[in-house]
Amino acid sequence: MAITIKDVAKKAGVSPSTVSRVIAEHPRISAKTSRRVKEVMDELGYHPNMMAKSLVSRTSRTIGVILPRPAEELLLNFFFYEFMRGVMAQLTRAGYDLLMAGGNNEREELETVTRLVRGGRIDGLLLLYSRASDPVISLLRKEDVPFLLVGRSLDYDDVPSVDNDNVQAAYDATKHLISQGQRRIGFVSGPAHLAMTQDRLAGYTKALTEAGLPFKQGWVVEGEFLLESGYRAMASIMNQPEPPTALVVIDDFVAFGVLKGLTELGYRIPEDVAIVSFNNIALSELTMPPITSVDIGTYQLGYTASQMLISTIQQDPVQQRQLIPHRLVVRESSLRTFSPV
Amino acid sequence: MAITIKDVAKKAGVSPSTVSRVIAEHPRISAKTSRRVKEVMDELGYHPNMMAKSLVSRTSRTIGVILPRPAEELLLNFFFYEFMRGVMAQLTRAGYDLLMAGGNNEREELETVTRLVRGGRIDGLLLLYSRASDPVISLLRKEDVPFLLVGRSLDYDDVPSVDNDNVQAAYDATKHLISQGQRRIGFVSGPAHLAMTQDRLAGYTKALTEAGLPFKQGWVVEGEFLLESGYRAMASIMNQPEPPTALVVIDDFVAFGVLKGLTELGYRIPEDVAIVSFNNIALSELTMPPITSVDIGTYQLGYTASQMLISTIQQDPVQQRQLIPHRLVVRESSLRTFSPV
DNA sequence: GTGAAAGCGCTAACAG
């Protein structure tokens, strides 16, 4: 039998309510009593029963995270651990725990969320994706549950979220290529239904337009976040009368495929084709040549996401949408000067 | 105010206990009542309050996972998501939730575990590392909390765990090189204090010995699970009078560095130096050449780990230690025949 | 400043 508040009370010669007040740091409690009770708690190794506490307080000091299904985003593979470290760092600081849940399909997912929310297991929810017309978001809004989206909702623009400025990031990446003297710049894209893809494509287009460079439909290939995606894209994109001499690639993972495809086709990087990519995963600097990539601040995304969510839960004022700064990490794959033509 | 068991009871014209019995699928309840109550539950959108349930049942149907600190294992970056998917799949099936916690240092970590265990928040714990003389394990044993280790404990051999047969895996990998005609085989190692490193080194040595091949101290380099580790190792290992013509590398991540180091030194892979590695992360097939790697069944590790832990919690008989099968995925980096010498 | 008592939502004897 675990030690309860009563055991502490008895040994300290006070009432259970006093012990409770000491735990809650109630102001109207004498310093002496407080000290005495704390001593006894230590002696006995007392730890409050969270279930009882939650039952009466109607909060769990726990936030939920739905583990995305693999189909959704393969890039999570390299994103998830770092992101969760950021989340955990903030949660630990704030004294919250994290409950991870999931479902094998949309229906199960919705059921899980309902169960957790209605069952009082979580005080808020962190969402790691942004599908169009997401029933989970509708549910959370209806039930008035605090939640926060990592990314951007395509349906609502008043959804609390933390994100990168993907338009600006792609703009910067493209600008970088332009500053290297590139004029024929293509774009290897991701799934078109993702906000991230749309935003990065927009930034790319914007940079081209501003610089008065041509935008060619044939220079833009849509792909998946898959191993082969970038690889395959090369056959089609480079097999044109006037192929691009530089590529903005949606993600490092895809960029590895691009690199491989180009090499096999006999192109040299960056001499024949320069490459800029996104997400800056640990391996970007290990390829040959190392890939220039936009660091999206994965840890910071997680840290800020949980911070905002907790603020929402505690009804502190928060801005609806926060942007995490990105940073272009220039490596050889994009440098004209690296090997002058 | 959420719907409680009382609301359901009133509307269904029964007592709260009857509703409770219906939820628990108690055998002595009439089919009619059961149906009626379930109808009402659906109508009202009732979901049981988990806190109240846990309080009285003294179980939380939740297992804990301690998020390892980054310093511990960088290879977790590529391991974590896949592993967690396996864990979640099994937990969802079994109707358990997952609580993730962590600490910034050993003391905090121990405190967190104590808090969760004593506070009744978790029924068992999944440990993702195996430090020598781990205070967390001592605590869990003392408190008699079900737990399961992923990997192998260096201190106790009666700790419930799920692991790969790393000796056999390294043996197989080395054997493969030998079958390719390799006779001078080196080993790029990881941190020596890890059981995984020790086991793989043992398997490597065993294969050499069995084949009557020389084991040279200079052909074995210890490293970290770091980007530069494999890269740097090449300078020292290849700079010997008789350098190895094949390498067994502790991890894919390190192997990327090895690949890069060798290429820069002017060696061709696999013609001059053949490579076999471990963990088979998604990028192993994207390098040039693609790397032969031992797949360790990451998803399966997670799935089995939670399965075993749940069995332990439910006091079903479980074997203390379970091994997940590995599988050598042969790619170009190890094939002599690929480009005959 | 502290204690007594009621109750959070649920389960589990004990009756009937």
Place this chain on the structure above:
DNA sequence: CTGTTAGCGCTTTCAC
């Protein structure tokens, strides 16, 4: 087969 009753461990009025 079902209802009544008594808590699980904690917080929180309401007294004093």
